[in-house]
Amino acid sequence: MSTFKAALRVAAAHPLYIVIYTVFVSLMGVFVALSVASGSPDGPANAPAQGSAYEPYGAKVAVVDRDGSVLSRALGDYLGGRYECVDVTDDEAELQDAVATGRADCVFFVPAGFSEELLSAARSGGELPQVQEAYGVSTQASALAGMDVQRWVSLAAASVSLDPSANEAQVIDLAERSADERADVEVHVAQAENWAVDQISVFLKFASYAITSSVVISVGLVLSVLSEPELRRRLEAGPQTPRSRALGTLASCLVLTLAVCTVTTLVGLVGLRGAVASLPAWQVALAFGTSYVFGLVPLAIAFLLGSLGAREEALNACGNILGMVMSFMGGAWVPLSFMGATVVAAAHFLPTFWTNAAIDAALGAADSGFSAAGASAYLTGIGITALFAVAIAAVGLALARNRQQGR
Numbered sequence: 280m281s282t283f284k285a286a287l288r289v290a291a292a293h294p295l296y297i298v299i300y301t302v303f304v305s306l307m308g309v310f311v312a313l314s315v316a317s318g319s320p321d322g323p324a325n326a327p328a329q330g331s332a333y334e335p336y337g338a339k340v341a342v343v344d345r346d347g348s349v350l351s352r353a354l355g356d357y358l359g360g361r362y363e364c365v366d367v368t369d370d371e372a373e374l375q376d377a378v379a380t381g382r383a384d385c386v387f388f389v390p391a392g393f394s395e396e397l398l399s400a401a402r403s404g405g406e407l408p409q410v411q412e413a414y415g416v417s418t419q420a421s422a423l424a425g426m427d428v429q430r431w432v433s434l435a436a437a438s439v440s441l442d443p444s445a446n447e448a449q450v451i452d453l454a455e456r457s458a459d460e461r462a463d464v465e466v467h468v469a470q471a472e473n474w475a476v477d478q479i480s481v482f483l484k485f486a487s488y489a490i491t492s493s494v495v496i497s498v499g500l501v502l503s504v505l506s507e508p509e510l511r512r513r514l515e516a517g518p519q520t521p522r523s524r525a526l527g528t529l530a531s532c533l534v535l536t537l538a539v540c541t542v543t544t545l546v547g548l549v550g551l552r553g554a555v556a557s558l559p560a561w562q563v564a565l566a567f568g569t570s571y572v573f574g575l576v577p578l579a580i581a582f583l584l585g586s587l588g589a590r591e592e593a594l595n596a597c598g599n600i601l602g603m604v605m606s607f608m609g610g611a612w613v614p615l616s617f618m619g620a621t622v623v624a625a626a627h628f629l630p631t632f633w634t635n636a637a638i639d640a641a642l643g644a645a646d647s648g649f650s651a652a653g654a655s656a657y658l659t660g661i662g663i664t665a666l667f668a669v670a671i672a673a674v675g676l677a678l679a680r681n682r683q684q685g686r
Contacts, residue, residue, distance in 0.1 A: 283527035289504045290497055290535055297539070300493035300598070305543045308485035309550030312478045338420035341367045341383040343374070348394035350435065353451040354410075357431055358387070362424055378415040385421035386413045387428055394447065397432065401439035407432055475554035476642045479566055481611075482547045483638050486570055487631050488606035493539045494577035495584065495598035498532045502585030503594065532578060540574040558642075565641040565657065572661045573634045575668035577601075583675035605631040630667040636660040 290297075340362045342355040358364060365383045367373055377383040388411040396408040410428050414421040431454060438453035439445060445453070505528060544567050548555055555563050577598075584597055606612065608622070609631025615623050626632040637660025644653050 283531050285505065287531055287534070289501045290531075293497070293500060296497050296500070297493065297542070300496060301489055301539050301542045302546065304489035304492065305486060305546040306550065308482045308489060309546060311485055312482040312551060338384045338424045339363045339365050339382070340424050341365045341374075341377060341386045343367070343369050343386060343388045345369070345391045346389050346393040349447040350394040350397060350451065351389040353447075353455070354389060354428070354431055357455060358424070358428070361427060374413070378413055381415060384415045385424055386415075387424075388412070397436060398439055398447075398450075401436035402443050407436050475557040478551050478554040479547070479558070479563070480638055480642055482551060483566060483570065484609055484611040484631075484635050485606060486543050486547065487573060487609055487611060487634065488602040489543050490539055490570060490574055491577045491580075491602035491605055492598040493543075494536050494574060495581045495601060496594050497539065498535050498578055498581035499584050499589060499594040499598070500591055501531060501535065502528070502581065503588075503590055506585065506588070532581070536574045536578045537571070540571045544570055562641060562644055565644075566638050569634050569637045569641070569661055569664075572637075572664050573630065575665060576630045576671065579668040579671035579675060583671055583678065586675045586678035605629050608632065609635045611635075630664045633660045633663040633667075637664070 340358055342358060342364065344351050344355055355364075365377065367377050367383065367386065374386055378386060390408060390411070393408050393410075399405065400407050410432065412421065412425050412428070435450055435454040438450045441453070442449065547567065548563075580597075580601065581594075584594060589597065608626040608629045610626075611631075615626060615632075618626075637657045640649075640653050640656035640660060644650070649657065
């Protein structure tokens with residue numbers, strides 16, 4: 280019996296691994312890419328400039344003034360100038376109804392003695408009085424309005440600290456002038472090609488999870504079954520030489536790896552066809568080509584696990600864990616720029632870091648082609664990724680040889 284055919288039959292007997300870990304996880308990567316980096320040629324990227332103006336987030340607020348002082352009324356006036364104020368009475372039932380029905384996004388309660396406590400605390404350096412608030416259905420609007428209230432109170436206290444002899448009118452004037460000072464905000468609309476690059480980059484970085492888990496489990500399972508004593512004896516009894524059996528096993532594992540990478544690539548090309556069509560073909564080919572180089576790494580890991588005698592349960596666990604860890608350290612789940620220096624340094628010791636560096640170099644190339652620096656970065660990324668596969672395979676070969684000699 281041909282070892283190559285026997286290996287492919289083993290893989291064909293477990294189709295769910297290919298369906299779940301290759302197709303399903305790759306589709307999940309497409310959804311992640313579409314949600315994280317949304318855009319289309321007819322969508323936001325090419326939207327007209329009228330949406331580029333900055334507008335503050337609106338909210339409906341209600342103020343219950345239990346102090347009745349000049350300062351508390353000034354706080355209410357300030358909120359009225361920034362948000363839509365809703366009139367409510369200081370009645371528990373009406374307040375609950377206003378918040379529950381969304382008539383008011385939030386209600387602020389200015390406590391009795393607010394003005395005296397604020398002036399006294401500011402002059403003595405004590406704790407400022409708190410303006411209590413009740414959130415409604417829109418917690419984001421409530422939080423933003425609450426930050427504005429705390430900002431106004433802090434500015435009023437700072438005004439008193441600067442001039443302890445200032446009266447309430449002077450404190451209000453200084454606080455409101457300070458509160459009106461705001462940074463200039465501009466909204467820059469992304470260029471049309473950026474969304475396409477982002478989508479493909481996110482998908483390919485997430486695809487490392489699909490490729491790792493699928494190849495480790497499917498190839499590892501083939502090696503595990505072929506190493507079972509009964510099947511091994513049947514293969515050894517055939518006309519094939521040990522060299523032919525080894526080459527047949529290697530060929531079947533390479534075919535499985537190639538199939539997994541191809542399925543993942545096809546899912547990405549079809550699922551992100553809008554982004555793919557907007558970029559040069561050579562750029563897309565180079566970016567997706569990194570998946571085939573990276574596929575050698577889980578292939579080597581599967582061979583290493585097979586040399587250790589790992590069975591189906593262990594292969595499932597290792598494939599999932601390694602896939603998640605390597606994709607995470609490659610920046611698929613959270614960009615490495617958000618992580619600490621220690622995590623970034625550790626990521627250099629995993630192949631996904633270098634694969635993703637090659638992806639970024641390919642997608643960052645200009646339409647006219649690679650610059651010398653870009654080509655160097657791309658070749659360095661895929662070269663180091665391939666070296667990871669060679670190193671892991673060498674360890675697997677050593678373990679397999681020791682195991683063979685121990686029999």
